[in-house]
Amino acid sequence: MTALLQVDRLAKRFGGIVATDDLVFEVAEGELHAVIGPNGAGKTTLIAQLSGQLTADSGSIRFAGTDITRVPAWRRSHLGLARSFQITSLFPDLSALDNVALAVQAHAGHSFHFWRKASLETGLRQPARAALEEVGLAHRADARASLLSHGEHRLLELAMALAGDPRLLLLDEPMAGLGPDESARMVDMLRRLKSRYTILLVEHDMEAVFALADRITVLVYGRVIASGAPDAIRADAQVREAYLGEDGDV
Amino acid sequence: MTLSVRSLATVLLFVGLLLLPLYVQATGDRFLLTLFTRIVILALAAVSLNLILGFGGMMSFGHAAYLGIGGYAVGMLAHEGIVSGLVQWPVALAASALFALVVGALSLRTRGVYFIMITLAFAQMAYYVVSGIARYGGDDGLTIYKRSQFGAWLDLSNKVVFYYVCLALLMATVYLVWRLVNSRFGMVIQGARSNETRMRAIGFPTYRYKLVCFVIAGTLGGLAGALLANHNEFVSPSTMYWTRSGDLIVMVVLGGMGSAAGPVFGAVALLVLEEVLSRITEYWPIILGPLLLLIVLFARGGIDGLLAATRWPARKKAPL
Numbered sequence: 001m002t003a004l005l006q007v008d009r010l011a012k013r014f015g016g017i018v019a020t021d022d023l024v025f026e027v028a029e030g031e032l033h034a035v036i037g038p039n040g041a042g043k044t045t046l047i048a049q050l051s052g053q054l055t056a057d058s059g060s061i062r063f064a065g066t067d068i069t070r071v072p073a074w075r076r077s078h079l080g081l082a083r084s085f086q087i088t089s090l091f092p093d094l095s096a097l098d099n100v101a102l103a104v105q106a107h108a109g110h111s112f113h114f115w116r117k118a119s120l121e122t123g124l125r126q127p128a129r130a131a132l133e134e135v136g137l138a139h140r141a142d143a144r145a146s147l148l149s150h151g152e153h154r155l156l157e158l159a160m161a162l163a164g165d166p167r168l169l170l171l172d173e174p175m176a177g178l179g180p181d182e183s184a185r186m187v188d189m190l191r192r193l194k195s196r197y198t199i200l201l202v203e204h205d206m207e208a209v210f211a212l213a214d215r216i217t218v219l220v221y222g223r224v225i226a227s228g229a230p231d232a233i234r235a236d237a238q239v240r241e242a243y244l245g246e247d248g249d250v
Numbered sequence: 251m252t253l254s255v256r257s258l259a260t261v262l263l264f265v266g267l268l269l270l271p272l273y274v275q276a277t278g279d280r281f282l283l284t285l286f287t288r289i290v291i292l293a294l295a296a297v298s299l300n301l302i303l304g305f306g307g308m309m310s311f312g313h314a315a316y317l318g319i320g321g322y323a324v325g326m327l328a329h330e331g332i333v334s335g336l337v338q339w340p341v342a343l344a345a346s347a348l349f350a351l352v353v354g355a356l357s358l359r360t361r362g363v364y365f366i367m368i369t370l371a372f373a374q375m376a377y378y379v380v381s382g383i384a385r386y387g388g389d390d391g392l393t394i395y396k397r398s399q400f401g402a403w404l405d406l407s408n409k410v411v412f413y414y415v416c417l418a419l420l421m422a423t424v425y426l427v428w429r430l431v432n433s434r435f436g437m438v439i440q441g442a443r444s445n446e447t448r449m450r451a452i453g454f455p456t457y458r459y460k461l462v463c464f465v466i467a468g469t470l471g472g473l474a475g476a477l478l479a480n481h482n483e484f485v486s487p488s489t490m491y492w493t494r495s496g497d498l499i500v501m502v503v504l505g506g507m508g509s510a511a512g513p514v515f516g517a518v519a520l521l522v523l524e525e526v527l528s529r530i531t532e533y534w535p536i537i538l539g540p541l542l543l544l545i546v547l548f549a550r551g552g553i554d555g556l557l558a559a560t561r562w563p564a565r566k567k568a569p570l
Contacts, residue, residue, distance in 0.1 A: 051451060077453030085451075091444045102441050105434055106453035112462070113434040121434075164453060 003062075004029045004168055004198050005050070010059035012045055012222075019045040021222035022059070027168065032194040034201045034209045037219035043202045044086055046219070047172045050200070051083040052076045064167060077106065080167030084157040086176055086202075092146035096137060096156055099145050100128035103163035131159040135189060151182040158189070168198045175205045187211060210234070218242075256557040260511045263518070267417055271410045283409055285525060290416045291477045293517035296501040297423050297510065298470035303499065304507025305431045306463050307443030311366045312353065312373030313498050316346045316468050318490030320475020322380055325392040325485040329385075335398030335406070339476050346472025347465050349376070354464035358457060373490055381487040391486025398480055406480055416477050420514070423470055428510035430466070439463050504545055506554025515553040 003026040012020040019042040027033045037043055048054040050061060052073030060069045068076055091099050101124045105111060108123060118124060132138045135155040140148060148156060154174055161169055174190070175183050187208050193199065194212065203209050209216065210230050217227040218239050226236045233239055253261075267290065274283045295317055302308040323342035332338065349372075357368040386392045397406040406412045430436050441449045442456040449456050479485040488494070497520070505516020523541070527534035549556050 053447065053451070072455070073450040074453050074455045077451060083451055085448070089445060089448045089451075091441055091448070093444060094441075098437075102437055102449075103452040105437060106449075111434040111438045111454070111459065114436075115429050115433055117429075117432045118434045118437045119432070124434075160452060 002029055003027065004064055005200070006062040007050075008060045008062070010046075010049060010061065011057050012042075012049060012054060013057055018222050020049065020056070023219075023222065023224060025217050025224055025227060027198060027200050028215075030198055031214040032190070032199045032201060032212055034203060034213035034216045035219060036203065036206070036209055036216060040221075041219040042222040043219060044172055045222075047083060047086075047170050047200075047202055051081055051170055074106075077164060077166075080164075081170065082161040082164050082166035082168070083170040084161045084172055084174060086172040088150075088153040088157060090145045090153065090156060090160075092144070094145055095142050096132060096145055096148060096152075096159075097125065097128055097141040099156060100131050100159050100163050101125055103160040104128050104131070107164040128163060131163040132156075134162060135159045136185075150177055151179070154178060154182075154186065155189075162193075162197075166197065168200065169193070171199060171201045171203075173203055174201070175203055175208055183208065252562065254558075255560040255562065256509075256554065259515075259557045263511075263514065264421065271413060274410075280409075283413055285521070287409070287413045287416055287481050288478075289517055289521045290413070290420050291474050291481055292498070292501065292521065293514045294416070294420045294423050294477070295471050295474035296498050296505065296513035296517050297420070297427055298467045298474065299498050300502045300505075300507055300510070300513045301427050301430065301470070302464055302467040303502055304512070305427075305436065305443065306439045306460060308358070308460065308464065309362075309366050310357075310369040310464075310467075311492070311495050311499070312369035312371075313467075313471055314490045314492070314494035315349065315353075315373035315376045316471025317475040317478055317494065318376060318380065318485070318487070319346045319349055320472035320477075321479035321485035321489050322386070322392070322475075323472070324398060324476045324479040325394050326386055328394045328396060328398075329392060333396050333399045335400045338398050339473070342472050342476040343469050346475065347469040350465045350468025350471075351461070354461045354468070358460050358464065370492055370495070373495060374492060377487050377490050377492075380490070387486070389487060391484055391488075394479060394483045394485065397483065398476070412480065416481075419473065419477065423473075424510050424514065426470075431510065435459065435462075500542060502552075504542060504552050506552030506556075506558075508551050508558070509554050512552060512554035515557075519553060 005027040007023055007025050010020050010023040035043055035046065045054065049056050052071065056069060060067055063079060063081060066079065068079065104124050104127045129138065129141065132141055135158050137152060137155050137159060140152060145156060158174060175186055178186060183205060190212055213230055215228065216230055216233045218225050218233060220242050225242055226233055226239045270286055271283060274280065295313065299313045302310055320342040323345050324338045327338045327341060353369060353372045357365050360368060381389050400406065406415065431440065438454055438459045442460055446456055501516035501520050502513045504520055505514060506512030523538060527537050545552065551558060
């Protein structure tokens with residue numbers, strides 16, 4: 001398997017805190033790679049560096065053979081990197097459909113079109129509807145994003161990430177704040193998506209991670225302490241001690 | 251389908267503005283025409299400001315600079331004997347666009363208070379620069395002895411003709427802004443106001459779109475400046491003083507930032523109120539200030555927001 005994403009000795013410091021400490025890992029084409037770790041392990045910082053909101057202090061990120069370490073966020077999106085946000089980050093005044101249509105528009109050539117009404121462009125609306133359909137939000141297409149429930153926000157986040165037809169999905173805790181039923185539905189959804197997309201999943205929900213992941217990387221204080229198949233991670237003594245707790249029953 | 255209160259009010263406003271010269275003709279109240287020419291011109295400037303302020307979330311505190319630059323382009327050229335509007339107006343627009351390009355390129359790299367301060371600083375710089383040019387009147391300003399010439403078929407020295415030219419340009423600008431904000435370009439601008447981080451994450455290089463938007467708004471501001479100079483037959487540094495930029499912001503906020511025509515309501519309301527109150531008392535700002543405060547506190551969408559929230563009274567269904 002070839003690596004779609006290669007992270008090499010990536011480091012990021014905030015003052016005295018080392019959020020990412022010479023991180024090395026790879027995501028292979030086609031796999032669902034989960035990153036887990038206790039709070040403060042640097043998972044969200046990692047996602048932000050991969051998607052370009054933060055620039056690394058040192059080290060490199062290669063995506064599909066290109067060095068993207070210094071490439072701005074918007075261009076990474078065009079290379080095929082799409083992210084969802086842990087804390088819902090939408091356009092609250094726009095309808096759910098408009099939210100996704102904007103994500104479609106970002107990948108439909110430049111936007112220096114000044115005259116035609118964007119909401120009448122089937123080239124934007126159709127794919128946006130399809131993405132909403134994909135996550136099961138089609139019936140809420142015309143509702144204002146601010147009026148959707150938390151669970152629906154998570155799905156809308158996902159639909160926006162899918163709209164650009166990405167090569168790699170960076171999902172930052174898609175289950176955050178979901179109830180058990182909603183979580184189960186999200187797991188089903190991700191199971192369907194993983195056959196079509198390469199996914200890097202950061203998640204706290206261990207049950208979900210072990211049910212979905214092909215490979216798991218464990219971060220503690222910005223360092224990789226273990227990486228491998230779910231069974232190997234479950235059995236890893238260091239992981240059990242450092243992260244899952246001595247009597248962690250996973 | 252019935253017309254909404256907001257659409258009806260907008261239509262009525264423009265019909266009223268279109269019919270105003272007839273009323274003036276009938277009553278002989280020439281002052282009213284002068285007042286409303288000024289209102290229409292400043293409304294144009296406010297509509298252009300709203301494109302960046304309301305739709306783009308770019309809190310520019312230097313929009314009066316474009317009034318001055320457009321005005322001085324006309325004034326300086328006239329002073330040098332170039333009176334053709336076909337030269338003056340394109341120069342006014344180009345100079346404003348260029349100024350907006352420079353200010354935007356620098357200020358749009360900053361956020362919040364810094365953005366406000368930089369746009370303000372550039373406008374004040376322009377103010378001091380023209381104050382210092384003795385050839386064009388310096389502090390005292392520059393009298394324009396001849397309005398822009400467009401040949402025999404369009405005589406701007408005719409006050410009614412000039413009023414209609416201003417009104418036509420205002421209506422064209424409102425239409426232009428309305429088309430812009432609903433286009434793909436407008437979606438990017440509005441998206442960047444709402445959540446710029448997300449816009450970048452989904453693949454938009456927001457800076458260049460905001461810059462183009464800033465330049466369009468500045469160019470339209472320059473157009474208003476060229477009109478204002480023609481209207482006053484005079485241009486002075488005070489045209490671009492920072493309080494004038496504040497007036498434009500008040501018009502936008504009072505009128506409502508949510509629609510292309512909102513600032514027109516704001517300009518009419520503010521300037522008519524100013525006129526009426528100043529006849530009652532010389533301390534008119536004491537009345538106007540609290541009034542504005544009430545609107546900002548209790549009608550966050552301004553006049554346009556109030557109109558949008560107003561529904562027709564429900565008609566009772568006739569019994570069968």
